[in-house]
Amino acid sequence: MWRRIALSVAVVLGCAVAAQPDSIQSERFAAEQIVFVSDRTGAETIWRMDPDGAEARPLTTRPSGGFGDRTPHLSADGRRVALTTYRFGGWKIATMDANGGNLRRATTNPQGSVYEWWPRWSPDGQRLVFSRFREEPGIYIIARDGSGQRRLTDNSGDRYQERTGQARWFPDGARIVYARRDEQGFDLYSMTVDETEPIRITDHPAHEISPAPSPDGRRIAFFSNREGPFDLYVTSLADGKTKRLSQHAGNPSNYAPQETIYQLTAAWSPDGSRIAYVAVHEGREQIFVTDLDEANVRQVTTSGSNKAPTWSRSN
Numbered sequence: 001m002w003r004r005i006a007l008s009v010a011v012v013l014g015c016a017v018a019a020q021p022d023s024i025q026s027e028r029f030a031a032e033q034i035v036f037v038s039d040r041t042g043a044e045t046i047w048r049m050d051p052d053g054a055e056a057r058p059l060t061t062r063p064s065g066g067f068g069d070r071t072p073h074l075s076a077d078g079r080r081v082a083l084t085t086y087r088f089g090g091w092k093i094a095t096m097d098a099n100g101g102n103l104r105r106a107t108t109n110p111q112g113s114v115y116e117w118w119p120r121w122s123p124d125g126q127r128l129v130f131s132r133f134r135e136e137p138g139i140y141i142i143a144r145d146g147s148g149q150r151r152l153t154d155n156s157g158d159r160y161q162e163r164t165g166q167a168r169w170f171p172d173g174a175r176i177v178y179a180r181r182d183e184q185g186f187d188l189y190s191m192t193v194d195e196t197e198p199i200r201i202t203d204h205p206a207h208e209i210s211p212a213p214s215p216d217g218r219r220i221a222f223f224s225n226r227e228g229p230f231d232l233y234v235t236s237l238a239d240g241k242t243k244r245l246s247q248h249a250g251n252p253s254n255y256a257p258q259e260t261i262y263q264l265t266a267a268w269s270p271d272g273s274r275i276a277y278v279a280v281h282e283g284r285e286q287i288f289v290t291d292l293d294e295a296n297v298r299q300v301t302t303s304g305s306n307k308a309p310t311w312s313r314s315n
Contacts, residue, residue: 028078040304044068053300059100075125082119091115118166123173171217179209223264249279267311276309
């Protein structure tokens with residue numbers, strides 16, 4: 001099984017990805033910034049900050065106590081943010097400029113009961129992958145202008161399986177990684193966007209969720225409760241060696257995985273040397289940054305509840 005995955009990684013590494021700048025946009029994110037969700041002003045909104053937590057400022061505003069904006073992701077050229085918002089009736093996918101302006105709806109389903117989450121830009125910035133639940137649940141892919149929508153997985157047989165989507169692109173833009181319920185719990189799988197047979201990445205009786213490939217495509221960060229509470233792990237796709245990087249990120253340990261996936265997420269730095277991740281600290285989600293050797297772990301948010309980090313120029 002690892003041999004098949006190693007071959008897939010070789011394909012990933014052999015494909016160069018060129019950013020596609022959009023000349024219409026006048027502002028872009030610096031390479032060293034984190035975009036995230038915070039409720040520190042009374043509603044969940046999108047924020048940006050330096051990796052050490054400094055210079056935090058909001059990109060969106062929402063009425064206090066109302067439905068906010070969630071699950072942001074930056075395009076590779078740093079000019080656009082994809083997000084989930086309730087502004088169009090139900091949770092829908094939208095995009096906006098790096099400064100928070102020019103908000104555009106990306107998906108067109110009019111039903112308020114359709115919930116769409118976790119949009120992720122392809123490496124070339126031309127497509128989005130996202131997860132939908134409640135109506136025709138599964139993982140979908142669309143062009144950046146909302147055209148050409150395709151369903152990659154059909155999760156209709158499982159009420160909660162669609163919530164484990166949170167698909168992420170590999171650096172080649174041809175393959176995605178996602179979590180899927182199987183006979184023993186949740187495990188990580190990969191598949192091409194041409195809908196080839198999925199390849200299983202993890203095979204463990206615990207729940208493995210929220211995967212994030214490294215910028216070089218060699219490793220995957222994910223959360224698992226294989227040692228008790230949910231924690232951050234990194235696995236090598238070449239040999240399957242896995243290392244735990246956090247201590248009790250999820251607390252308590254009996255979080256339902258379909259709920260935990262909204263809370264515990266991770267994002268690699270552009271150079272692959274650090275990971276920003278969410279851990280539950282004193283009853284609230286906070287963002288931490290760690291080196292891969294765990295020598296330097298820093299909590300970078302303290303005000304309110306903060307989650308869904310995404311690092312500019314990365315996945």
